[in-house]
């Protein structure tokens with residue numbers, strides 16, 4: 001049996017797998033079923049249930065899945081002295097073993113000590129290790145924000161600069177009320193909300209290494225967002241854009257590949273949930 005039904009493949013993909021027959025067996029084993037690789041009634045029900053839960057709260061953790069929260073759990077378990085193998089955000093065999101070993105030590109707080117890593121396990125790991133879980137991410141890896149703004153990048157990234165700290169002390173909101181998000185050069189940059197591209201757009205044209213790349217301003221209903229250090233722009237001044245629309249691609253400044261995003265009104269940390 002090397003083929004699986006398209007619906008099943010789609011469900012597996014929604015859960016963070018590639019959708020291969022091996023993934024189906026991995027899913028079955030994680031659920032405590034016999035890993036037959038055949039979609040029987042029990043597997044069908046479990047897939048339907050898991051994808052429904054995952055759609056609302058995309059942070060389900062089954063062996064084989066890969067996401068930022070798995071990485072946080074890996075880091076947490078490593079800090080607690082467990083062997084988790086490579087820190088790659090993949091729920092692999094090594095991590096599953098570590099999860100089970102961790103669960104055995106916390107039996108009183110848990111319903112079972114299987115290899116599955118649900119929300120309760122992850123929060124216990126987070127509390128025990130002090131390594132916090134990131135906010136839930138959507139299926140394409142884009143972070144959800146508490147304000148409903150679209151995450152400005154095609155990757156979650158790492159915060160390397162916060163408002164009014166470090167280089168964010170030039171005396172204007174564009175520079176100072178800002179976040180620096182470390183992502184590889186060429187990461188897609190997205191509109192946080194519906195809006196219009198402002199007139200000041202293009203090269204930062206400076207010999208200052210802190211002011212490299214291209215910049216643009218997105219004027220939205222009641223706010224404005226300043227994006228800087230882009231390597232490529234995909235929009236023009238005066239263009240109307242939709243929330244989540246591609247604005248360009250990230251670049252580098254000060255020797256660090258990152259996106260600088262400034263916000264005119266409100267604390268960007270609260271708006272983006274970081």
Ligand SMILES: [Zn+2]
Pocket residue numbers: 161167168178179180260261
């Ligand atoms: Zn910055």
